Amino acid sequence: MDTLAVEGRRLPRTHDSLAFGIPRSAPGAIYALAIGGGITVGPSEGRTVVFGRNKPEVHVCIGEDDRRVSRQHGMLTHQHGQWWVSNTGKLPIRLPGSQWLFAAEESLPLAEGYTPLFVPGTRGREHLLELFVAGSDGQRPLTRHDALTDPPKTWRLLPDERLALVLLGQRYLLHESDPQPLTRQQVAEQLMELRPDAGWTHRKVEHLLKDVRERLSREGVRGLTREEVGEPVGNKLNDNLVRELVLSTTLVPPDLRLLDQLDQAPDDSER
Template sequence: MDHESLARCVPRAVPGAIVALSLSAKLTLEPKEGLTARFGRNRPEVDVCVGETDLRVSRTHGTLTHRDGHWWVRNIGRLPIRLPRTRLLFRDEDPVPLPEGYTPLFIRGSRDREHLLEMYVVGWNGGQPAAQYDAMTRPPKRWSLTADEHLALVVLGQRYLLHEANPQPISRQHAAEVLSELQPNATWSAKRVEHVVADVRARLSARGVYGLVREEVGEPVGNALNDNLLRELVMSTTLVPTDLALLDPS
């Protein structure tokens, strides 16, 4: 069955309004300071019902509140809410502001079911942006790297560029060994690799890339910081598969 989706279209509404859509409910709220709506499994008690037949979804799983010109989503349920870019919002954490436009929220229920709650914050024109068929395509935002940073990150992230399933960064020690073979006159060590990568993470974090500092990923950190960094570099096309040619010493 083909269900309505806010990703395809959204009804016109006043700027700043929010439209919330689940499989069984739809709600439009105009921006009003302090206005709060609830979503969850208990249809009689919430404003938007989601996961009605799934006991893993809390009866009231979260809230939407308009405050300071933004709509904020808060989790008060037992399970985390997954936001875009794999961000997880846990119970009683600080609420997260929703950006203008489309945002899907997911609640994982029983037997790996994913319950979708679509959000759309209406922009200044009161609806969907106009189609721009003939407009020039905007290039991705590529990040500036020095030659050493670029080479080190290609080495560290080679599994991502090789399209391996569930790739992970190679170890700093292994990366240092590969770099030393590629640049025998340079002084590469695991410590230097660590410093180079940490500098890039700090620079991108300062420019708004999420998930590159410990406070944003939680414990245990493991490879999460470098994994997030490499995914950002690949998705932005800062690193591309043809960069693997740098690993050929010939």
């Protein structure tokens, strides 16, 4: 690939982080910057910027000394008035919000402003590719220092759903390191302690969690279906569910008060 085939301007390796913003540019222009430099190009239907390890054959070189990074690891393509990122490498690309983009998955749209991408490498290394899409006025998005804060979108939960989900995600609400959701069986056992007359079983818990995941998925929350996470599924569906509920403040640490009866119940040795 001839890197000069894309009409753009080279960014030197000394260029400031794109997190500091960009100068006035053509509306929709994209900046792409790695540790060794980068490029900025204007928007044009079908225009493509390639990034990866093989410096002579990409527009932006990333991880040039790391063989875990593919020679052509991904592409930025302008289509339908928007920039999209796709993965053409062997390892997934990590986006903000712990979202992963795998090879052969559909491209993801890039919002105006700053977006960091991370390509995993050898021995835990992560290679940063900074992106910045100029706003419709050709500048960074306007500052809104005095504007009211947009509240997060919280999700409506029925009382039984809230109780079961607090049990499922209690380790997240307790701020444990690397938390994982409880199993369906563990949730069912604790529900039986709290609501002994409700007939809770692991199958009843499974149906409840499935209903909530499907409801949120229909509302646009990603990562809540088997098709989205792939096999093996493991705990990923419920992990993604709990993270969405915590991130949206649908579940908050004070919800742990719902579990106070578990702490107050005497164990068998005290009876």
